[in-house]
Amino acid sequence: MPEWPVYTGASAPHDGVDRLPAPPPWRAFDGGPVLPTPADADDAAAVSPDRVHRAHTYRATRESVQLVNAALYLRRPLLVTGPPGTGKSSLAYAVARELGLGPVLRWNITSRATLADGLYQYDPLSRLYAAREAAPVSVADHLRLGPLGTALLPYARPRALLVDEIDKSDLDLPNDLLNVLEEGQYEIPELVRAGGEALVRTDGTDRQVPVAGGRVRCRAFPFVVLTSNGEREFPPAFLRRCVTLRLHRPDETQLAEIVRAHLGEPDAHARQLITRFLSRAHSGELATDQLLNAIYLTGAAGLDAPTREELAQRLIPHLDDADPLSDGR
Known part of the structure; x- marks a missing residue:
């Protein structure tokens, strides 16, 4: 059949x-x-x-x-x-x-x-x-x-x-x-x-x-x-x-599922990055692999909280930003 x-x-x-x-x-x-x-x-x-x-x-x-x-x-x-x-x-x-x-x-x-x-x-x-x-x-x-x-x-x-x-x-x-x-x-x-x-x-x-x-x-x-x-x-x-x-940009639930598939259950830091990623996506072009890179690296590097936050910010620049080294705010 x-x-x-x-x-x-x-x-x-x-x-x-x-x-x-x-x-x-x-x-x-x-x-x-x-x-x-x-x-x-x-x-x-x-x-x-x-x-x-x-x-x-x-x-x-x-x-x-x-x-x-x-x-x-x-x-x-x-x-x-x-x-x-x-x-x-x-x-x-x-x-x-x-x-x-x-x-x-x-x-x-x-x-x-x-x-x-x-x-x-x-x-x-x-x-x-x-x-x-x-x-x-x-x-x-x-x-x-x-x-x-x-x-x-x-x-x-x-x-x-x-x-x-x-x-x-x-x-x-x-x-x-x-x-x-x-x-x-x-x-x-x-x-x-x-x-x-x-x-x-x-x-x-x-x-x-x-x-x-x-x-x-x-x-x-x-x-x-x-x-x-x-x-x-x-x-x-x-x-x-x-x-x-x-295809449209994934929402928060879909992003959490994507992170789970790639990197395992998202912890508190990963969920904060998901929230930040979604808020920044409204003002410029972002790609999901940027989020995955940020979650993996800031978790694997064992950094203190301030350094981790600064690095995460640098890893998620807007793709259409004329100055990718700006603070992205």
Whole structure:
């Protein structure tokens, strides 16, 4: 039977994603041959302390649980917007861990990022050098799939793809993504010209997968999280193809729960810092990790009360303050 919610936000891993109902007819994909989901250990970056910690400690809101499930059911990208430090990127790691989606594929967007960067990278110079040395030359030996290109391989389960800070891209990238995310497929012209089947390396590992005729089509549409700090508006055509989640600053109860997940039960000093953090958040930009840093350091350093208070003040400057060394009052 179908399961709702598939993603519960309770953190405990399970196989609920296998009980998703069939996709809407216009979002059904049939790529092959079917590939198994990689293990986290296959990607060294996936088992970094930062990513593992994010996946375990993320605390989902009721709204985020509902909209993650909407994206999974509809096979649509999830556009997550909100201020810095509200857990936009951590959400992808938490969902991938709970649903067993394998290592999160991460594409960090800059102003120079292009669609081709996300799909694959091809090095013609290394191929030319190999040809000069009379070595056997294969186009696939000099090509590696990018995070988006890997996510669209025909995996049995969805892969998780984090497209981080898409609002930093140039104006064309969101529109360029439309066709690929709508069709769930793409071509690699270098392999199309070569013809036949090639073994191509995937993002994050040296594992090779078969690509026939230079064409890749997904089977299970990936769980795509696109994050934005709200620095720009997106085209209507792009927005209507996404499920949109707006994250807000956590309130006192949520902050206490976040501190508890990261550092254990907050003591009196930690609760004072939470109160101060909330009061200062009304007058400038702050991020939750600033609060976590302040609580950890002022507790671990064993400082006397005046020094501890002064240090805490310095660790929570407003992010939009022109003078971060001011007293922040």
